[in-house]
Amino acid sequence: MLTSEDNRRLTQVGPGTPLGKFFRRYWIPAAVLEEIGEPGGAPVRVGLLGERLVAFRDPEGKPGLMKEHCPHRGASLAYGRNEVGGLRCLYHGWKMGQAGKILEMPAEPPDTRMKAVLTHPAYPVQEAGGILWTYMGPADKMPPFPRFPWMDLPADQLLVVKMHQDSNYLQGLEGDLDPAHPNYLHRDFDEAVARQSWTGAGWQSISDLMSDGAPVIQVEETPQLMRVGAIRKTADAGMSYVRTTEWVAPFYTHIATGPHESQLFKAWLPIDDNSCFTFYIHHDARKKLDVPAIYGNWGHRSEPPHYRTAHTAQNMHLQDRKMMVDGNFSGVIGAAIQDRAVQESMGPVFDRTQEHLGTSDKAVIFFRRLILRKLQEMEEGKELPGTAPGLDFRQRAASVYMPAGAPWQEAVRWIEAQEAGLKDPLPKQEATSV
């Protein structure tokens, strides 16, 4: 459990809050590029860290992100005219530039001083991997852009799926810190069907984990943030099934997938304290993705502008009680919807003074303590995780069989060896953990 105070510190993301300041020290996704595909097209509303913004692409193709409401009397710039260099408000014609300057105030006298004095909050943006990224923090603290390798893949090897969630981001993120839950929430009763289904999505590994519903969980801090391992027993006492998850600050994770399987990178992006977007970024450096199979297994297909699916807390996420008898554990279809069903069922922000954490929550506990410590270190002016110049962002997660007793942190070396057709990993070059 957490104290109320710590629960607030870990869930409130608005400007000026400790976590809001922490998240603003990183490059984060603001929108997917399909939302602002057309130069000169309609601006789109973006809710991000408790702020209301608009994203747009000006007629010359340059993207921008600025506060939604006009600095004059507050009309929404989502209605505005999209012009070269910025947005013009419909109400009295003020034009706000992409860099935060007010370029024109046509209803004011030509010599008005207001233009020089006023600014309109706008944030720097970068396009990469099908996503518009932004940095909302102090200019002098901007970290290097995290160049994840999937950003450079061809379109048919990369799938960015954005899905709205009616809960605080932490409820979602903690699902990815929780290696034991798939044995229950994501279980299909017919193992053969499950195996075939996930194999179709390029994910044999999700059915492999069903071998042990009480994995041993290990956690350690890394320069990027943290690493989680889940070690499971198998039918062969000499072999373990190990899944590792790599975390990159502030809310990114590489999810475990097996040898030759497509990989998954996720972001938990707070819209405000009560809602978030999940970005599922499916990628495969070797082959095209099987997109229908991915949507089929995860159930997360969604459309702009709202990126919601038909499943809501009000309709019980379309839970089917008959399917719970002869189909699957949850009665809900799609792993992403199963996750969202339980996380939204907790309410917008769960009161964590009421929980009772156990052994399976080891990584959740570690993450909370780590972030609370990093919030303190931020106040002390220390360097934040994942921001050091030259940091390696080519990590991957792993899901692999390896000898029982071998260090769990070496799962990636084992998976890479198996992908290279080797029986054992090559001799180690250097330590991977800190």
Ligand code: FES
């Ligand atoms: S409210 Fe935007 S110009 Fe007046």
Ligand SMILES: [Fe+2]
């Ligand atoms: Fe899950």
